[in-house]
Amino acid sequence: MSVIEQSSSPTTNHAVDPAPWWRQAVVYQIYPRSFADANGDGLGDIPGITSKADYLQGLGIDAVWLSPFYPSELADGGYDVADYRNVDPRLGTLGDFDEMVDALHDRDIKVVVDIVPNHTSDQHAWFQEALAAGRGSAARQRYIFREGTGQDGSQPPTDWESIFGGPAWEQVADGQWYLHNFAVEQPDLNWACPEVRADFVKTLHFWSDRGVDGFRIDVAHMLTKDLTEPLPSSAELRLIPMDGQHPMVDRDDVHDVYAEWRLVFNSYDPPRTAVAEAWVDKARVPRYASPEGLGQAFNFDLLQADFDADQFENVVRENLQLARVSGSSSTWVLSNHDVTRHATRYGLPHPPREPNGLPAIKHGLEWILSGGESPELDRHSGERRARAATLFMLGLPGSSYLYQGEELGLHEVADIPDSARQDPTFFRSGGVDLGRDGCRVPLPWTESPDTAFGFGEGGSHLPQPDWFSGYAASGQDCDTGSSLSLYRRALQLRRALQTGEQLEWIDSGRADVLRFRRPNGWEVVTNFGTEPYELDRADVLVSTREVTDGTLPGESTAWLASDPV
Ligand code: BGC
Numbered sequence: 300m301s302v303i304e305q306s307s308s309p310t311t312n313h314a315v316d317p318a319p320w321w322r323q324a325v326v327y328q329i330y331p332r333s334f335a336d337a338n339g340d341g342l343g344d345i346p347g348i349t350s351k352a353d354y355l356q357g358l359g360i361d362a363v364w365l366s367p368f369y370p371s372e373l374a375d376g377g378y379d380v381a382d383y384r385n386v387d388p389r390l391g392t393l394g395d396f397d398e399m400v401d402a403l404h405d406r407d408i409k410v411v412v413d414i415v416p417n418h419t420s421d422q423h424a425w426f427q428e429a430l431a432a433g434r435g436s437a438a439r440q441r442y443i444f445r446e447g448t449g450q451d452g453s454q455p456p457t458d459w460e461s462i463f464g465g466p467a468w469e470q471v472a473d474g475q476w477y478l479h480n481f482a483v484e485q486p487d488l489n490w491a492c493p494e495v496r497a498d499f500v501k502t503l504h505f506w507s508d509r510g511v512d513g514f515r516i517d518v519a520h521m522l523t524k525d526l527t528e529p530l531p532s533s534a535e536l537r538l539i540p541m542d543g544q545h546p547m548v549d550r551d552d553v554h555d556v557y558a559e560w561r562l563v564f565n566s567y568d569p570p571r572t573a574v575a576e577a578w579v580d581k582a583r584v585p586r587y588a589s590p591e592g593l594g595q596a597f598n599f600d601l602l603q604a605d606f607d608a609d610q611f612e613n614v615v616r617e618n619l620q621l622a623r624v625s626g627s628s629s630t631w632v633l634s635n636h637d638v639t640r641h642a643t644r645y646g647l648p649h650p651p652r653e654p655n656g657l658p659a660i661k662h663g664l665e666w667i668l669s670g671g672e673s674p675e676l677d678r679h680s681g682e683r684r685a686r687a688a689t690l691f692m693l694g695l696p697g698s699s700y701l702y703q704g705e706e707l708g709l710h711e712v713a714d715i716p717d718s719a720r721q722d723p724t725f726f727r728s729g730g731v732d733l734g735r736d737g738c739r740v741p742l743p744w745t746e747s748p749d750t751a752f753g754f755g756e757g758g759s760h761l762p763q764p765d766w767f768s769g770y771a772a773s774g775q776d777c778d779t780g781s782s783l784s785l786y787r788r789a790l791q792l793r794r795a796l797q798t799g800e801q802l803e804w805i806d807s808g809r810a811d812v813l814r815f816r817r818p819n820g821w822e823v824v825t826n827f828g829t830e831p832y833e834l835d836r837a838d839v840l841v842s843t844r845e846v847t848d849g850t851l852p853g854e855s856t857a858w859l860a861s862d863p864v
Contacts, residue, residue, distance in 0.1 A: 320409060321513065321572045321595065322628040323797050324361035324698045325790055330636045331368045331390055332377065333741040334703055336755025343741060345391035345399050347755070352402040354772070358706060358783075359790030362409035364515050366636055368396075372422050374484035375463075375723050376636070376739065378413075378517060379420035383502045393509075400510045409512035411572070416499055416556075417518040418485040426486050434475050441495055442486045443478040443526060444471075457530045464727035480521060480547075482723040490522045490556065499556075503563045503571070513572035516593060520549040520577040522556055541580055549579040557592040564594070574630060581617065585625035595627050597700070601692060602632050606645045606684045606854075608811045608827040612804075615695060619802065622697065628800060629697035633688055634705050640738050641688060643711040646681020682708050683854040686785060686843035687825055690856035691813070693789050694823030696800040701786075704742050707770045708782035711737040712763070719762050736761055743767035746774050788841050792858065796821045807832070820861035829853035 335347030345368060355363065367377035370387045377387070386396050400410050419426055425441050432438035445456040447470065455468035455476055461483075468476040469483045478487045488495050503514065525546045531539065536546065543551035557575075564571040575587035575596040588596040598618045604610040622629040633641040685708065692699050715736050720726075722734030740761045744753030746768045751759040753773065768774075775781035799818040807814040811828030826832045832851045839846045842857035851857050 319569070319572070320361065321574075321698060323696065323800065324409070325359070325693070325793065326362045326364050326411060326698060326700045327355065327358065327360040328364045328366065328635060328700060328702045330366045330376075330703060330739055332373075332760065333739050333754075335742070335744065336751075336757060336759075339756035340389060341751075341755065341757040341760045342389050343754070344389065345386060345395040349395070349399040349402045352399075352406055352408075355403070355408055356406040357787065359787055359794065360408060360701070362411055362512065363403060364411040364513075364700070365413060367413045367415060370422075371420055372484060373721070374420065375482050376721065376735075378415050379418070379422075379482065379485045380415050381420040381422040382424075383414075383498075384505045397509060404510065410510070411513040411515055411574075412506055412511050413515045413517055414499070414502065415517040416488065416490075417521050418479065418481060418487045421484045421486055429477075430471055433473055439475075441489055441492050443489050443524070444475045445478070445526075445530075447474065447476050457532060459533050459536065461727070463724050464729075464732070478526075480518075482727065484723075487524075488522075490524070490553075496556065496559070500559065500563055503560060507563070507567050507571050511571070512569075513574070516573055516575050519557075519575035519587060519593065519596075520553065520579045521547065523550045523553045525550065541583075543583075549577070549583055554586055554592055557587070560593070561591055581621060585621055585627075588622070588625035588627040590626055595630060595698070596625070597630050597632060599632055601688070602634070602638060602641070606688060606827060608813050608825070611688075611691065611825070611827070612813055615802070619696070629695070630700060631692045631695055631697060632700045632702075633685070633692060634702040634738065635700070636702065636739055637735055638738065640685075640702075640705065640709055640711045642678075642681045642685035642705070642708055643676065643713075644681070645684035645688070646677045646679075646710075648677070676710075678710065680854065681710065682782070683844065686782060687827075687854055687856040689786070690789055690841070690843050690858065691823060691825040693793055694815070694817065694821070694856075694858060696802055696817065702738070704738075706783050706786040707743070707772060707775060709742075709770050710766075712740045712761075713737050714764065715740075715762060721761065740764075740767075743771040744773060746771045785841070785843060789858070792840055796858075796860065822859040823856065824851060824859065825856040826851050826853055834859070 329348060331348060332343045334343040335351050336343045337346035337350055338344055367380055368386055368390050369383060370381040370385055371377045371379050386393055403410055429438040429442055446452050448454045448456060452474055455466055459467040461467040461480055463481050467478060467480055469479060470476050479485050480487055539545050541549050564573060573593040575593045577584060577587045577596050584596050587593050600614040600618060604614055618629045717730065720734060720736050722736045724732050725734035740763055741751060741754040741759040750756055752763055752767050752771055772783060775783035778784060801818055803816045805814040805816055809832060812826050812832050814824045816822050824834060830853055834849045834851050836859050837849050838859050838861060840858045840860050842855060844852045844855035846857055
């Protein structure tokens with residue numbers, strides 16, 4: 300029996316626009332420092348993005364999301380923001396930003412920017428002021444400063460560990476300690492301070508006034524904290540339930556912040572959008588995604604699933620249900636700037652696991668020796684599966700987030716020399732965790748290694764491997780069998796096919812084959828196994844491997860439609 304799943308109905312808070320653009324958008328994530336370098340200094344920049352506006356339009360995306368491009372010391376790839384209302388001079392100017400927005404808007408591409416509200420850079424004027432102003436000052440109230448423990452206060456206030464490894468407290472010259480849940484250079488802000496709240500509202504207006512269409516909210520679940528003394532030990536902290544009252548994570552009161560932001564978003568026409576990066580218990584995700592809150596939340600479940608029919612089906616069922624609860628549409632992600640690229644994940648013999656059983660998305664690069672050339676990695680199977688998973692994802696109702704370079708079928712770069720690594724997770728884990736640099740290597744635009752494979756005249760800030768040549772956009776441009784051509788075709792078809800948000804499962808007759816139907820007879824069939832699967836229809840619109848005589852090969856996806864598109 301087939302069951303029709305309605306993702307949810309479009310939000311009703313904007314009666315004039317029954318289906319806001321973001322509900323079923325394809326959003327392409329740009330990591331600006333590694334996308335395209337127009338001024339030849341080895342770092343990607345804003346004019347570089349503008350220079351690729353035609354490429355982005357040709358790809359067929361609806362929006363770009365830019366990871367931070369703000370002034371930053373780059374202690375965490377730009378997620379250590381020194382000034383929220385400016386552009387890093389190495390990446391351009393506010394004028395360049397405006398030109399980029401115009402170029403993208405002219406091509407019907409929306410612009411989403413990253414807001415990093417949990418912490419600033421230690422170079423931010425506020426933090427510098429807090430250091431100079433000393434204990435007890437109003438400037439220190441914007442951050443989380445505490446006295447140390449031990450006889451002379453030389454021990455940190457607690458034994459908490461930062462998410463990037465190592466202690467979560469750092470001592471300053473006058474003896475006080477400040478909290479940093481990430482790198483030392485990323486002091487946590489104090490969201491109980493009205494000035495902090497007011498300043499972010501100002502930032503949201505600043506970018507909205509410049510024409511930005513939406514925001515991606517970094518670490519959205521950790522802003523508010525209850526650090527009333529006595530502070531729990533890390534062992535005690537782990538035992539506190541995540542029920543909205545946890546001292547540090549996913550507190551109910553964080554939604555007061557987002558309710559205020561919603562008023563800002565809705566004061567624009569069209570309303571600005573937002574998507575939460577919130578690593579919280581599933582049952583608590585809908586609140587972030589509600590129309591009174593940020594409006595949408597990331598779901599990272601596909602990104603954590605193996606290439607497996609059962610796992611994919613469960614992820615889809617569960618997340619469409621959550622979208623029904625929030626009234627939002629779901630989001631789907633296979634790769635981003637924090638995880639090993641999915642072509643590589645799927646090419647590993649069996650995905651490395653964290654001690655908690657989750658796939659080692661941030662770790663485990665030790666598996667991929669010598670830049671993916673190791674016998675451990677089946678590069679071809681990884682690519683076949685990646686294409687199949689991508690076409691499956693693009694067939695789902697909701698919005699899909701793509702990460703720069705995945706359209707080229709790029710693998711992770713694993714063999715970056717230690718001396719060239721940049722990610723704080725590498726350093727703070729003493730090199731145990733190879734970190735996230737491998738998915739942040741500048742893109743290969745052309746086949747020749749001169750000009751850093753077309754990235755820019757000034758080389759590349761992370762070393763590019765020789766094998767990038769075979770993945771260059773230029774080589775794939777006119778090749779109808781390339782990954783790039785597949786993405787272009789799929790995105791073009793998706794625009795034509797995407798209507799309602801319903802999904803109806805169809806019994807495929809095989810445990811390793813998933814099949815579902817969307818409105819107007821659009822069908823998506825994914826063969827997760829290796830045995831070919833007989834389609835009972837011949838009207839294939841696009842497929843990741845060739846369908847001959849109605850036979851869908853293993854590790855592939857096909858889209859079918861009764862009506863010509
Ligand atoms: C971002 C990371 C960043 C961290 C701290 C995240 O979740 O995606 O890249 O390191 O927040 O800002």
